[in-house]
Amino acid sequence: MSEKVMENNRVTVIGTIVSDFTFSHAVFGEGFYLVDLSVSRLSEQADVIPLMVSERLMDVTRDYRGCTIEADGQFRSYNRHEGVKNRLVLSVFVREVQFLEEFTDYTKTNQIFLDGYICKEPIYRKTPLGREIADLLVAVNRPYGKSDYIPCIAWGRNARFASGFSVGTRIQIWGRVQSREYTKKxxxxxxxxxxxxxVSVSKLECCQ
Structure with a gap:
């Protein structure tokens, strides 16, 4: 059962480490740390994606900034309490990591697959230039009754298709993890x- 559940949330990112490790939490004596990975896009921009790494997987006392790695894992979420509100915090939970001497195929630096359920009515809109966009919140099951809640954004025909999804619809998504800055008032x-x-959606399918 757990192997099947793991298959519904798969991420591979390749990039350069751009921060030190910061402690996040510990589970049964195992420490987990956050580190930022800069992942290049074909447009020559970059997404800076937080990785959640076990101290048993990497030496978290070392400075790896500038090193290129490939990390495989899952895109996970948790709620962080800020005063009276909860804030959804996302990171790539790393299961395997390897260091790379060099990397040239930038078409494969950032890939994600999700198999989950629509848990909030999609928000469909058009930009002033007429581009179609749909915002989705997808619940992806984890073992032991837990779920990750992953914000996804679809464009064009995919956005129009996704706008008709109802809460509870099972969908499969292929795309990439992206970072986006915004101003909070x-x-x-x-x-x-x-x-x-x-998750920026490149392909999606309805499974119902």
Missing amino acids: LSETECEKRTAYE
Whole structure:
């Protein structure tokens, strides 16, 4: 059962480490740390994606900045309490990692597959230039009754197709993990720059 569940959430990212490790949490004496990975796009821009890494998988006391790695794992979420609100925090939970001497095929630096369920009505809209966009929230099951809640964004024909999904619809998604900066208004006079993480959909299928 757990192997099947693991197959419904698969991520591979290849990039350069651009931060030190910071402690996140411990489970049964095993420490988990966050580190940022810069993943290049074909457009020569880059997504900076947080990786959740076990201290048993990498030496978290070392400085790996500038090193190129390939990380395989799952895109996971958890709710962080901020005052009276919860904030959805996303990262790639790393299961395997390998260091690369060099890498040239930038078409394969960022790949994700999700098999889950629509858990919120899709939000469909058009940009001022007429481009179609749909925002989806997909629940992907994990073992032991847990789920990850993954924001996804679809474009064009995929957006129009996704706009007709109802809550509970099972879908499969192929795409890439992307980072996006936005400004959060905290009060009438105070704003804060934040980074959102989501799946940019390249292909999706309805399984019902």
